[in-house]
Amino acid sequence: MVRTVAPHLAGRRIVEVRAFTHKPWAQSLGKASGQTIRAVRRYGKFILLELDTGLLAIHLGMTGKLLAGGSRGPYTRAVLVCDGATVLFDDVRQFGSVRWLAREPARLGPDALEVSAEEFLGRLRAHKGRLKALLLNQSFLRGLGDIYADEALFRARVHPLAARLGRERALRLHEAIVNVLSEAVAKGGSSVSDYVDADGRPGWFQFEHRVYRRTGEPCQVCGTPIKRMLVAQRGTHYCPRCQRK
DNA sequence: CTTAATGTTCCCCA
DNA sequence: TTGGGGAACATTAA
Numbered sequence: 001m002v003r004t005v006a007p008h009l010a011g012r013r014i015v016e017v018r019a020f021t022h023k024p025w026a027q028s029l030g031k032a033s034g035q036t037i038r039a040v041r042r043y044g045k046f047i048l049l050e051l052d053t054g055l056l057a058i059h060l061g062m063t064g065k066l067l068a069g070g071s072r073g074p075y076t077r078a079v080l081v082c083d084g085a086t087v088l089f090d091d092v093r094q095f096g097s098v099r100w101l102a103r104e105p106a107r108l109g110p111d112a113l114e115v116s117a118e119e120f121l122g123r124l125r126a127h128k129g130r131l132k133a134l135l136l137n138q139s140f141l142r143g144l145g146d147i148y149a150d151e152a153l154f155r156a157r158v159h160p161l162a163a164r165l166g167r168e169r170a171l172r173l174h175e176a177i178v179n180v181l182s183e184a185v186a187k188g189g190s191s192v193s194d195y196v197d198a199d200g201r202p203g204w205f206q207f208e209h210r211v212y213r214r215t216g217e218p219c220q221v222c223g224t225p226i227k228r229m230l231v232a233q234r235g236t237h238y239c240p241r242c243q244r245k
Numbered sequence: 246c247t248t249a250a251t252g253t254t255c256c257c258c259a
Numbered sequence: 260t261t262g263g264g265g266a267a268c269a270t271t272a273a
Contacts, residue, residue, distance in 0.1 A: 023268095045252085061252055063270080075270090093269050095252055129262060138253085145251055193272090195251065213250095233265075235249070 001066060001189070002047055005087065005198035006040035008068040009049060012082035013037075017056070017098070019078045025097040026078070032056055032100050037082070044108050044142025054102045056080075061095030063194045070200075092194065112143035113181050120174040124165060131173075132160035133232040144177065147190050147212045150237045152176040154211045159245040160229075160236045183208065211237040 016033050019026035035051040042048070047066070049056040058066065067088045072079065078089040078098050089098050110119055123141070127134055134140050135149040144152070153160055156176035158169055165173065188203030189195055192213065196202050210220050215228040219239040227240050 059252080062250065064251095091269095092271070093250085093252090095268070127261090133262080136252090147251055190251070193250065232263080234252090 001060070001197055002040055002042045003185075003197075004201075005047070005066045005068065008085045008087060008198060009037050009080075009082065010040050011037065012085055014051070015081045015083060017078060017080050019098075020072075021077045021094065023077075023094065023097065025099040028100040029056075029078070029098065030100075042143075043104055044111060044138055045145065046105055048104065051100075054100055055104070056098060057101045057105060058089065058098045059096050061091060061093065061097070063093045064089065064091040064096030065194065065196060066198050067196075067200060068198045087198070108138050108142040109140045110142065112141050112148075112177055115141065115174070117171055117174045120177075121167065121170050124170050128163050130161045130163055130231060131158055131165070132234075132236050135177075136232055136234065141177075143181070146234050146236075147192070147209070148177070148180055148184060150212045151184075151209060152180045154238060154243060155180060157242050157244070159243040160231050160238050162245045211239065213237065 013036050014032050014034065017029040019029055031054065032051060035053065037049050037051060039050040045059060047058040067090055069086060070088055073090060075090045075092045076088050077091050077094065080087040131153060132149055135144050152173065156173040158165065158173055184190060184205040187205040188197060190206045191202035192206050211226050214226045215237060216225050219226055219242060222239065222241050224239055224241040226237055228235055228237050230236065
C-alpha cells in the first residue's frame with residue numbers, strides 16, 4: 001500500500017483532511033492542514049505520512065483501503081485533499097484509523113522485515129507464550145498479522161502452539177518470516193477479501209498461501225488435511241503433520 | 246440464524 | 260508481571 005500510495009502523496013501540500021465518521025480519531029486531523037508530506041513510509045502495520053510537524057498515522061485495520069482519486073462512496077471515512085491529488089480512506093468495518101501524531105507510535109517491537117536473527121532469538125527467549133500469539137503481538141514484533149503468521153509458521157514447520165523454540169527452529173522461523181513477507185510484498189500483498197492497493201489493483205500472494213484459509217485442503221508437502229483452530233481469538237491454520245510443537 | 250473475517254484494546258482471572 | 264480467555268468495536272458474506 002505504501003509503495004502505491006507514495007507516488008500520489010509524497011511532496012504534496014495537504015489542503016485538508018476531512019472525516020466522515022464520529023470515531024475519536026477524527027478529532028486530531030485539523031493539525032495536518034497546510035502541511036507538506038515530506039515522506040511516506042511504513043512503520044509495522046502503520047502507514048506514516050511525515051509532515052513538517054508530526055505525522056499522519058494510518059492503520060487499515062481489517063478492511064481499510066487508501067484509494068487514489070475516485071469519489072466518495074458509502075464506506076469512505078475520510079478524504080485527504082492535497083494540491084493536485086485526493087486520497088480516500090475507505091473502511092467497511094471501521095477498525096482502521098487516520099490520526100495526527102507528534103511522533104511514531106511507541107511500544108512496538110522491532111520490524112518483522114528488519115529484525116536481525118540475533119535480536120529475534122533474544123526476544124524469543126524472553127517469552128514463553130504460544131508462538132502464534134507472540135507473532136501477532138505488535139509489541140513483540142511489528143508488522144505481522146494473521147495471514148503471514150500462519151504462513152511463516154507453516155514454512156518454518158513450527159506448530160502455532162509451540163513455545164520456547166530451540167536455536168535451530170528459531171532461526172528457521174526468523175528466515176521464514178522475512179522470506180514470506182518479502183515475497184508477499186513483491187507480489188502486491190494478499191487480496192483475500194478486501195485488500196487492493198492505492199490504484200485499486202489486487203495483489204496475488206493469496207495464490208501462494210499454503211495454509212491460510214485452506215482448511216481441509218491437502219497439505220502441499222505431505223497431503224494431510226490442513227486444520228484450523230482458534231489461538232488468541234484468531235483463526236489459525238496449520239498442517240498437523242508438518243508442524244510440530 | 247450462525248459464523249467468520251487482513252486488528253487492537255480492555256477487563257477479568259490465574 | 261505475564262498470559263490466556265472473552266468481549267467490544269462494525270459490517271458483510273457465506
